[in-house]
Amino acid sequence: MTKVWYVALVGRPNTGKSTFLNALIGEKVSIISPRPQTTQRTITGIYTEDETQIIFLDTPGIHESEKLMNEHINSQAYKSLAEADIVIRLLDPTRPHGDEEKKIDELLVWYTGTIIRVQTKKDVPAGYPHKKVDFSVSSITQEWFKELLDHITSLLPEGPFLYDEDYYTDQNMDLRIAEIIREQLFLTLGEEVPYATFVEVTEIEEKENLMKIMAYVTTESDSQKYIVIGKNGAKINEIGTKARLILEDVFDKKIYLALRVKTLKNWRKNTQILERLFPKK
Numbered sequence: 001m002t003k004v005w006y007v008a009l010v011g012r013p014n015t016g017k018s019t020f021l022n023a024l025i026g027e028k029v030s031i032i033s034p035r036p037q038t039t040q041r042t043i044t045g046i047y048t049e050d051e052t053q054i055i056f057l058d059t060p061g062i063h064e065s066e067k068l069m070n071e072h073i074n075s076q077a078y079k080s081l082a083e084a085d086i087v088i089r090l091l092d093p094t095r096p097h098g099d100e101e102k103k104i105d106e107l108l109v110w111y112t113g114t115i116i117r118v119q120t121k122k123d124v125p126a127g128y129p130h131k132k133v134d135f136s137v138s139s140i141t142q143e144w145f146k147e148l149l150d151h152i153t154s155l156l157p158e159g160p161f162l163y164d165e166d167y168y169t170d171q172n173m174d175l176r177i178a179e180i181i182r183e184q185l186f187l188t189l190g191e192e193v194p195y196a197t198f199v200e201v202t203e204i205e206e207k208e209n210l211m212k213i214m215a216y217v218t219t220e221s222d223s224q225k226y227i228v229i230g231k232n233g234a235k236i237n238e239i240g241t242k243a244r245l246i247l248e249d250v251f252d253k254k255i256y257l258a259l260r261v262k263t264l265k266n267w268r269k270n271t272q273i274l275e276r277l278f279p280k281k
């Protein structure tokens with residue numbers, strides 16, 4: 001009999017949730033960067049092995065902020081908590097613990113499902129080890145992955161698979177492409193700029209061996225727009241080339257990517273835009 005359940009990955013920004021998900025699934029499902037708040041909306045990664053299907057929800061790092069956009073980002077994580085049958089609480093031992101950990105502790109007091117405490121980044125020295133961890137894993141060496149997966153499997157109830165076995169994410173094509181472009185904004189641009197941008201795909205034309213994509217990077221001000229474009233378009237070309245190479249790898253096709261940059265003043269305070277980018281459903 002098959003087993004299936006929803007498992008949310010929860011933790012402060014930068015703990016390694018998305019890296020852990022990609023390593024588990026063996027595909028680039030979620031985007032990753034050394035900067036906090038890389039994941040902004042919940043990403044589903046589906047792990048299917050023999051009779052087991054685990055639907056992982058990679059959530060945005062829960063953090064403290066008064067800003068409207070951050071409220072929307074945090075609420076993506078809260079919503080996934082409500083949907084999850086098991087929570088994997090990821091804990092980063094490379095940084096002092098801080099208020100974000102307390103905030104998550106307080107949130108989880110109300111959670112009635114099983115919580116598994118997992119310390120990340122086992123391959124680097126743990127300067128600030130966490131107490132009472134159930135597992136300590138590395139997404140690089142994949143140490144303790146099998147034991148953790150076996151443990152999750154032992155907790156799952158019987159039920160029919162919710163996704164086909166060869167499905168590893170339920171993100172649509174537009175969103176996956178937008179995320180891969182957004183990852184390059186996080187990796188290429190400094191300071192606040194990536195946080196003041198969003199990416200939307202406006203057109204996809206698929207041919208047998210080629211996919212043509214048109215996408216817009218929207219910034220909050222014209223000065224940010226010029227930073228994203230760079231001198232003679234150098235920055236946006238660099239972002240486009242890097243994203244294209246990853247897209248070619250992910251979709252196993254030749255990609256033509258047209259990237260444009262535009263400004264929408266103060267979009268981070270625009271509830272309509274925020275609701276479009278971070279749907280509550």
Ligand SMILES: Nc1nc2c(ncn2[C@@H]2O[C@H](COP(=O)(O)OP(=O)(O)OP(=O)(O)O)[C@@H](O)[C@H]2O)c(=O)[nH]1
Binds near residue numbers: 017033
């Ligand atoms: N050495 C090492 N680095 C890791 C490991 N897991 C994640 N990292 C690094 O930690 C940083 C953050 O990783 P992410 O996976 O983006 O973290 P996240 O928890 O998803 O962060 P948010 O999306 O911002 O909430 C990246 O630079 C990763 O390369 C690990 O097991 N070992």
Ligand SMILES: [Mg+2]
Binds near residue numbers: 039
């Ligand atoms: Mg992430």
